Amino acid sequence: MTLFLVLGSVTGLTSAAARIVEKVATRVTLYVRVAQLYAKEPDQTISMPIENVRKSQIGNTWHAARGNDRLHEGQDIFAPQGTPILSATEGYVVRIGENSLGGQTVWVMGAGGRRYYYAHLDSYAPGLAEGDHVTKQSVLGYVGTTGNAAGTPPHLHFGVYGTGEAINPLLLLEDRPQPANAVPTPSPQRNRRNRNR
Secondary structure, rough: HHHHHHHHHHHHHOHHHHHHHHHHHHHHHHHHHHHHHHOOOOOOOOEEOOOOOHHHHOOOOOEEOOOEEEEEOOOEEEEEOEEEEEOOOOOEEEEEEEOOOOOEEEEEEOHHHHHEEEEEEEEEOOOOOOOOOEOOOOEEEEEEEOHHOOOOOOOEEEEOOOOEEOOOHHHHOOOOOOOOOOOOOOOOOOOOOOOOO
8 A cells, every 4th residue: 555655646646546546455455355264164153243142042033024025034132222243253344334124234254255244233333444354352333223123122133144145143153251240131032033123
């Protein structure tokens, strides 16, 4: 990147052109990193994306009916509004944005090209950007009710996607180690399988 800026000052590139070059270089770097991830085996287990929520507290919402035309491709993990959402795996942030179903969302690419989808965020972690390297300790955002979750209890919709298909995250999730003084977050999510949101 420094080389581009030096060349820009020597060749007379404008600051707008330098920003474009920087964006292209950042995107190319991300593509190289993602290609390296594809060469690795997918994680056999991933960490619970909400601290103090245990796997046993999650009501299985996998493939629950959502209206007349689709099935739920993920797990809803309920927690108080504003609870930090952590990356379930090491990888790179490949998309941050909004859509009508998920509201504010973050996509992380992990080993084996597996994609992790975090939806209904109240807000994003400060400074989070596409291309950021994340670990299992990285905060991505905060639990909310955006998208089609408006009017429901705050929760994270967590999806996992392999090559061309959705994978039930519950089969991969493992509890995060908890400090001795931690109190598990109460979870109202049992028996929510037939909720239409």
